[in-house]
Amino acid sequence: MSLFAAAADPIFTVPVILLDISLLALLVVVAFALVRMRSLFGIVMLQGVYSLVSAAWFVSLDAVDVAFTEAAVGAGVSTVLMLSAMLLADRKSTPVPMRRQFGALMVVVLAGAAMLYAVGDMPAFGDVNSPANAYVGMDFIGKTAEEIQIPNVVTAVLASYRGYDTFGEVVVIFSAGLGVLLLLGLNGNAGRWEAKPNGQYINDRSAPSAATAKDTRTSDQKAEGEA
Amino acid sequence: MSDLFSQYNYIIVIILMMTGLYIVFASRNLIKKLAGLSVFQTSVFLLYITIAKVSGGQPPILLEDKGYGTDKDGHALLEGTIQTAAGGGSYILPGPGSDVLYSNPLPHVLILTAIVVGVATLSIGLALTVRIREVYHTIEEDEIEAADFVYNLEGTAD
Amino acid sequence: MTDPETTPVADKFGNDPHVLLRVIAKFLIPLIALFAFYVQFHGDYGPGGGFQAGVILAASVILYALIFGLAEAKKAFPPRLIRYGMTLGVILYGGTGILNFILGGEFLNYSNLGKDAVAGQHYGILAVELGVLTTVTTVMIAIFYAFGSRQPETSAEDW
């Protein structure tokens, strides 16, 4: 009923509502499928799909810059990274028995209930007079036209008004690159380590491994590790 | 009225956030946890963008006033609404007597930053996963904990 | 299991099973790079900016690595360059801020850079977006190189 009422509302048009509802429904389907999925390849792909559908949804909500970035990063780079990491790791995840998921379910239900509690007081979707849309955010449109004079307000806010945030963002990306270099190295040899705690020489191959994992060491390495 | 629809987005976004969080908490596989974290963060982006939407608005990219105003093709909906900025910039701005509405750019900017932070966290998490896989030969948390338990016992034996 | 570093471009008979892919990629990769620069410099007028452009530029190198092998990609875009590129981007951004300092404004206040405040803002945004582009491109390539260069421990039969 109320959907038809909403459709009759002059500010919403039927296509907008249908697009919104169907994209959100798609997101829910993908997210729920992710919960059930056990193949890591499927998980990585669904995560990419989730980002891509989100990007489409961002376009329908006028966030074109965000959509562009989400499509390039979430659906593109993230998926490539997760795939390449998965290739170096495993193909399947072992299922977790339901009784061990109960705690997680409780936490999630509590947090979700807290947020749902607030929904009633949230401004209506698309409300032009909501506090968020009537104050600082909207000022940027007039200010950009006057003080920066470039058409893309998002770029102006990103690079100038909140340029310090963006500096932080560049540093975050830099530290991610630095971290990956420190952890993996660019040439694939950084995973090898050795140390001499307590005067006892150990390296990554001689350290005790999981009892359940298959031992990939050669007999030479075993002898070296136990020596 | 349209109460259900006006809050519909928030409810779905909250469900999505909690689904992502559930994946992080409930799964014991390192890569699946990271995928869940990614879904959780993406859903928070949805929340911010929902806040920013102005109904009837358009992307916050200012329309230029080309000087030939209302009769330009495709700009028919702007008829009689052109306003120029006080500083002489020739952009069509919202305001009294103007039909043009832009969506709120500020949450867009915040989410651009947050997306970058998300991919940075993800890459570090994946790098750690790869290292853990190399050292522990598994990416299942239960097996890692078991291995650490054995390691603790062996460590105290000498 | 093949080492990605030494994957041959063609088999021993000289047959290249991916010849079509390679030809098309050779055509596409410059276009992708060009598109990245369009996104970069059109960011003031439409959607886009340093970050998106950086990711797309990195994607062109990643595509090159996927099609022609990591070793070839490392020849085209050497890892040493990456470490300097990451730093260069941060210095470009921070340096612009410091320059504003020296010119008498606040950190990242671009208004003093040009002949008037608006021109200064334009130059400042251009400079910092270039910084973003540099860091994002190089970091994305770095992360891809880092993952791509590792030896997988699971073999292809585990699929």
Added chain:
Amino acid sequence: MSLLEFVPDWLKIHGPAFLMALPLIMAAITAILPNKRVAWASTFIVTAILTVTAFTIALYNAEVGTTIYNMGGWAPPHGISLVIDALNAPVIVLIALMSFITVIYALPATVAEIKPNKRAPFYAAFLLCTAGLLGMTVTGDAFNVFVFLEVSSISTYVLVAMGAARDRRALSAAYNYLILGSIGATFFVIGIGFLYMETGTLNMADMARILADLDGGSRVAKVAFGFIVIGLGLKLAMFPLHTWLPGAYAYSPTPVAAFLASTATKAALYLLLRFTFFVFDPSYAYVADVLMYILVGLGVVGMIFASLQAIFQTDVRRMLAYSSVAQVGYMLLGIGIATTASVAAGYLHLLNHAIIKAGLFLALGAMWYRFGITRAEDFRGLGKTMPLTMGAFTVSGLSLIGVPFTAGFVSKVNLAFAAWDAGWIWAVAIIMITSILALIYIGRLLLSAYFGAPPEVNGTVVARNEAPLAMLLPMWALALASVIVGVESDTLVGAATRAAELLLGAG
């Protein structure tokens, strides 16, 4: 202030921005320095300048009061502003000073723990971590807090994982920290999003003003507060959310453990103070409820439970980590009582505990450096084999227990008095009990160090083998600092009281 005369004027005005720009840019440069010695020297110089800048900022703040620096020249609420007031100036000094002390210590420590070709990036990550912590402390913008929280977090994950060269469990500890830290940061972002929905602004002072106009705001503001508290609670290791902390402290490289223990949780605690008393206000019923029941409850449970867990640890670093969780409980108790005196005491304990715990971790790191000691039973005879290191450990340890004339005593007594004045007599008892628990877990180490015989290796008693000077200096500086604070406590108590008065108003 006469000391300020030696500082150029631009540093007083641009100090906050300089404090951020310098380490961020220098981190990028340090990362590509080819020589590890040069990288260390560059980090050393940067942290030294940071310390000077931080002191300048603090002294200048004491002189002129709250200062606001508009980044990019855009006035708040449109631009991002850096705010220096009585609340964050001491924390800034603390972070800068700790980074300086840790860098001195890192020179010998990294030789043993970090591979030579990784040392330059390691120092760069360390600078990034410092910059991130400083950034989240100086900023006056709520979303900017998140950005710098992530700068510090991402570099921290990497720094913790660097401990894998010594103990592979560093990797899983770093992974756990990454997952929980990211969830914490995301909860924080959800909270900020809700606050933005409610107020329409991101500037903290502006938020505070609008929330006061709304008389605490609607349910959206309540939920925002809850998510911010949980998000920060994860970062500051509030009791049930502390599970990442023992692993991260125990397996990270020793300089990193000392630096994290003294600054990372403290910066998050500062943010909790900032949001609870400055953005929100304890006069709103829901804030008062959270303070009274959640923070105090979790603080007290954490104090007892984590202290008990500390007693049963065999690994001394894990023991100190659990002790940190317990000490966070003291600070939460002080914050939760929410009188000026108690908040001042909690704030004072924040500063004191940073000094104490850093001293303990540095001394412990030196023991690992010389003898590979991480377990409690290995402390036998350390009083003879490493007398100076053990001396510093003893002084800091006594301070942790709260022996008179030490820093720990001052803050615990202040906290106990504040609790007494507020009528929370049972809280005084809890403080006594947990101090006794601290006496047990520190005391057994001291007993075995001074009264146990040094172990024998191949029939000969282990000879005296003192830590290098670059390790002794920082740990003794911290040990002496905790004695000086204990004897001459007025400066820090004054700073803490000013901070509390800023938050709660005088009285």
